[in-house]
Amino acid sequence: MTPRPRLAVWKLASCDGCQLSLLDLEDEILTLAGEVELAYFLEASSDAREGPYDLSIVEGSITTAADAERIRRVRAASRRLVTIGACATAGGIQALRNFADVEDFMSVVYASPEYVSTLATSTPVSEHVKVDYELHGCPIDRRQLLEVISAFLNERRPAIPSHSVCMECKRRGNVCVMVAHGTACLGPVTHAGCGALCPSYDRGCYGCFGPMEDPQPDSLSRWMGAHGAGELDLVRAYRTYNAGAPAFREESIAHER
């Protein structure tokens, strides 16, 4: 019997929500445990085994010097490295610090900021090491995570479209909230993957999955601006979970001036 591929799950600066979606795969988790050796997955087991690993799944962003060093060790021990979630792929909500002075934040938030050792920025894993695949979302979609793991186990390309949320919104048969209700929606510039969750409940897209493959946020902003959105509204629209993703970062900065 050939040895099972060794899977590791790592956490950097993050909320745990993305790796939790692995445990949320209730119907598939036992099959997965049979197909791979869960060699390192602290959220599931304290039995932490040494590398090397065939597939490392990484959640979280780099916000400390220690994590910047740790991710290099993880990379060195991993044949394939996949990042999951807005933190790991774009710096997460904590990338809001990239637009401000982190010392100012610390002095307001912590009673004794001198105990905090942190970097001035929150950055995606891909800025530090080579990443084999990025799965977007805040949180990621667990079906997509299963698809990525299945793809890697079967050595095929993940079937994860990178087009806009609009495409899956229309495929789902939703009525466009922007056109029919006048609701601001980031769907046209946002990466698909959630199944157009918010528009399915008559809400505009919040951009949880970050920028789509070739986003045109400047045109969307002009339209939203002409239909009532102020500059601050636009800054806030792009500056959420994926604030650090280049297309959203540049667009939010453009409306800050």
Place this chain on the structure above:
Amino acid sequence: MSAAVTFELDVLDDLLAALSERGHTLIGPTVRQGAVVYGEIGSAADLPRGVTDEQEPGRYRLGADGGAALFAHNVGPSSWKSHLFPPSLRLWSSRRDGQGELRVEEEPLDERRLAFIGVRACDLQAILVQDRTFLDGAHRDRDYEARRRGCFIVAVNCERSASTCFCVSMGTGPRAEAGFDVALTEIVDAGGHRFLAEPGSERGADLLGALSTRPADGADERAAEAATERAAAGQDRALDTDGIKELLYANLEHPRWDEVADRCLSCGNCTQVCPTCFCTTVDDVTDLTGSEAEHVRRWDSCFSLEHSYIHGGSVRASVRSRYRQWMTHKLATWIDQFGTSGCVGCGRCITWCPVGIDITEEAAAIRATDLREGLEHADA
């Protein structure tokens, strides 16, 4: 209109019931999420009574000034193609059995027989356009064919136009001319609330024959004619199709493509609401164990980078090239490919573009500054 008959409002339910009895699932206009969409209906009570719509580029709102009329609205975001050419469809699945043998199973055909209630002239043409794509030529789409074969079409002639409609200029409406089983014109006037019905096929005539009708009289015919004339007269948007193929072929490097690319979101909405767009991609997915696989077709769009991805990258990497591809295919190369325009003038791409890009305006802008004329001036 010699075969035309007239029936009263309450007979419409008899018509729907007769279709149900003949085994059809009824799909018709109904209000959902603030728009008129096509979904399963049970009786005329599900139809959007009095509902109208106000449409402009990038904007759609429901109104309520249609009085007692059931078909006072125009086309909404959904089109019949969702029912003939579903957004996502598993084509086959395969499984490795205990002995390691691979078994491939073709997806069973959808045997439901649908009846489309309230198909407008533009959408009738769209169905005929998609027929050419899926049924003509060497490669017939068996799924489309099965759905299409069982489909009964009740057309409804428009009695008003949305501001985004331009069927008159495309020669596709507002009156249904062909491709239906029964065509209705709704008449609400001093003479009552009634429908003028024309059979378009044998089974359409057969259906009408089973209902309580009377031969249409002159007043009915004049009222029906006036209704479609009103719809046509109310249309101020138009697309000049004169030599459009040559126009676009000669203007592939027109600066207007850069201008529209500055506004286009490349989100793909136009292609998803278009009743003739037919592009798909296929995903091959496996389960964790590698013993089961599926081959799934889903709607794609020429606005996605993956659509033109070949080894080495996407052929149409810029928004400019993608918008140009969509519009020139729709209005020009479609003619070479299928012998007809791919545009039926329904206006959906205009209304449902999140930033209100208008295909008629883009075509007009290119015509107004045709590069061929520039060359002639340069020669002179």
